[in-house]
Amino acid sequence: MLQLKQVSLTFNEGTMDEKKALQNVNIELKSGEFLTVIGSNGAGKSTLMNVISGSVIPDTGNVYIDGKAVTPMQEYKRSRMIGRVFQDPMAGTAPSMTIEENLAMAWARDKKRSLKPGVSKKRKTLFREHLAALNLGLEDRLSAKVGLLSGGERQALSLLMATFTEPNILMLDEHTAALDPSRAELITNITGDVVEKFQLTTLMVTHNMQQALDLGTRLIMMDKGQIILDVAGKEKQELTIEKLLNEFQRIRGEQLTNDKAVLG
Amino acid sequence: MMVAFFGAIETGIIYALMALGVYLSFRVLDFPDLTVDGSFVTGAAVSAMFIVNGQPPLAATILGMAAGFLAGCITGLLHTKGKINPLLSGILMMIALYSINLRIMGGQSNVPLLNESTLFTSITGLWNGFGISQPVNQFLSTIGITNPSIIIFALILTLVVKFLTDYFLKTEIGLALRATGDNKRMIRSLSANTDGLIILGIGLSNALVALSGALVAQHGGFADAGMGIGMIIIGLASVIIGEALFGTKSIARITLAVIGGAVIYRIVVSLALRVDFLETGDMKLITAVIVIGALITPKVLESRREKRRRLRKKAELSEAAAAEEGRNQNAST
Ligand SMILES: Nc1ncnc2c1ncn2[C@@H]1O[C@H](COP(=O)(O)OP(=O)(O)O)[C@@H](O)[C@H]1O
Numbered sequence A: 001m002l003q004l005k006q007v008s009l010t011f012n013e014g015t016m017d018e019k020k021a022l023q024n025v026n027i028e029l030k031s032g033e034f035l036t037v038i039g040s041n042g043a044g045k046s047t048l049m050n051v052i053s054g055s056v057i058p059d060t061g062n063v064y065i066d067g068k069a070v071t072p073m074q075e076y077k078r079s080r081m082i083g084r085v086f087q088d089p090m091a092g093t094a095p096s097m098t099i100e101e102n103l104a105m106a107w108a109r110d111k112k113r114s115l116k117p118g119v120s121k122k123r124k125t126l127f128r129e130h131l132a133a134l135n136l137g138l139e140d141r142l143s144a145k146v147g148l149l150s151g152g153e154r155q156a157l158s159l160l161m162a163t164f165t166e167p168n169i170l171m172l173d174e175h176t177a178a179l180d181p182s183r184a185e186l187i188t189n190i191t192g193d194v195v196e197k198f199q200l201t202t203l204m205v206t207h208n209m210q211q212a213l214d215l216g217t218r219l220i221m222m223d224k225g226q227i228i229l230d231v232a233g234k235e236k237q238e239l240t241i242e243k244l245l246n247e248f249q250r251i252r253g254e255q256l257t258n259d260k261a262v263l264g
Numbered sequence B: 001m002m003v004a005f006f007g008a009i010e011t012g013i014i015y016a017l018m019a020l021g022v023y024l025s026f027r028v029l030d031f032p033d034l035t036v037d038g039s040f041v042t043g044a045a046v047s048a049m050f051i052v053n054g055q056p057p058l059a060a061t062i063l064g065m066a067a068g069f070l071a072g073c074i075t076g077l078l079h080t081k082g083k084i085n086p087l088l089s090g091i092l093m094m095i096a097l098y099s100i101n102l103r104i105m106g107g108q109s110n111v112p113l114l115n116e117s118t119l120f121t122s123i124t125g126l127w128n129g130f131g132i133s134q135p136v137n138q139f140l141s142t143i144g145i146t147n148p149s150i151i152i153f154a155l156i157l158t159l160v161v162k163f164l165t166d167y168f169l170k171t172e173i174g175l176a177l178r179a180t181g182d183n184k185r186m187i188r189s190l191s192a193n194t195d196g197l198i199i200l201g202i203g204l205s206n207a208l209v210a211l212s213g214a215l216v217a218q219h220g221g222f223a224d225a226g227m228g229i230g231m232i233i234i235g236l237a238s239v240i241i242g243e244a245l246f247g248t249k250s251i252a253r254i255t256l257a258v259i260g261g262a263v264i265y266r267i268v269v270s271l272a273l274r275v276d277f278l279e280t281g282d283m284k285l286i287t288a289v290i291v292i293g294a295l296i297t298p299k300v301l302e303s304r305r306e307k308r309r310r311l312r313k314k315a316e317l318s319e320a321a322a323a324e325e326g327r328n329q330n331a332s333t
């Protein structure tokens, strides 16, 4: 489904601020796999997402979706196949437009946009059904401006917008990090539900190790632009925070400190 | 007096098309496009030249509009593909258009249309062909409307453009266009080509501006190289006045507000020009003062309202405290 082959990217090459954000990264994700990505600040997690979405072009290497190389393809074309939720709740929705209009724009993601009305009666019914599944009462506020919603509500809406067209790939980049703990938990639960419901191939970056353990079928840990740990299946099920910390120490010979990652 | 009043309304309705174009760029796309000063003249020049050369006025008007669309698209291209900032892209295009407009007008800075058949003379002719036109004209001229067919035609055309704009902004493409002005990153992640949408949007905006220019030329009886100077400020004034007076609840409301703003702007200007010490040359100064007023007044009103609200809150609190005190004293006695 998704393949990264020898992807490398260096920012500001040859200057004082040179940053090897990705170093020869190889990943192969099967259809329906749910990958959680952890790693300290600056490990290259967001860059990995950006390389897949096309907002950043790698120096070398290629990204394949369904066996097709997408590296030269522009971001907006790629996003037909990719649903994304950003860390910033403001980033994923248009605040001056209504809930139904935002959903209509997301609904058009994998289709050709036309001169037909974006919000039709039929679509309203569909949107209402999907919103009702979130259990936030948003189905009664279809014509409310999104700017009036709370951060958690916006993030739930973004999540729905990213998933309900069943994209080939779903990418979540610390999408609960800006929320208070109870809202974060709510969004985490909704995430598990929608990924399950639509059987999406998913990459989720998280700062929160517990979340990385609770969700997903596979886990990778990144450090300094490299994948240093990759566990799946039963082994992933049996992981604990303590085991992860020990693994990091064994591989890197240094301790993963609290300020580098949130433990639980 | 009434003649001047209805004259102002008539001009306002024609300029409202230009204001709708400015609304599309400044508000919907959040793109401060200054092409307007040039593309307004482009619309006027192209239609005037076709008319002078014997083409039907309707076709001439549509071609003027198309030329404006093209000019806008180039501004959009300068910004999206040339990576030039929006203000500068517009200014560059405006400057370039000044020369281009002179070329279009065959090197003259003024093309008179006085004895040509224009959209307005055709409409008037059509109307006067009806049997009832004479008595109606006579009646209306007593209240100050000298040529009813023109004002009605302008109103219908502007309303048609308004409804088309409202419809367009709710289509799938229209929604993506609005989101481009609201949150580019988001709509790009929803597979919209934001560069293409900006080019399209600025093109449509300038098409409306050019349409307005074409009509103003045919209404006034000439196209002039300098007729676009300060047009952007007039457009902005209309948008700002309209939004402040009529609100921004929905798209349909805003487009109506913009038309209302354009008409009110004209009325204010025509009233100002009646003041003895002001003359036609002061127009631009009057415009600037109106815009400054329209920008500052809502803020002043808002802060006044805030202050009053705070004072009221304070009064309520001290009243409650006094009442509490009174109760305590009663309890102790
Ligand atoms: N656009 C950019 N320009 C320069 N450096 C960047 C840019 N984006 C990211 N970096 C650097 O690349 C490294 C990886 O960043 P990022 O992928 O955002 O890390 P993470 O998401 O894991 O915290 C960091 O050192 C960061 O400073």
Ligand SMILES: [Mg+2]
Pocket: A045, A046, A047
């Ligand atoms: Mg990051």
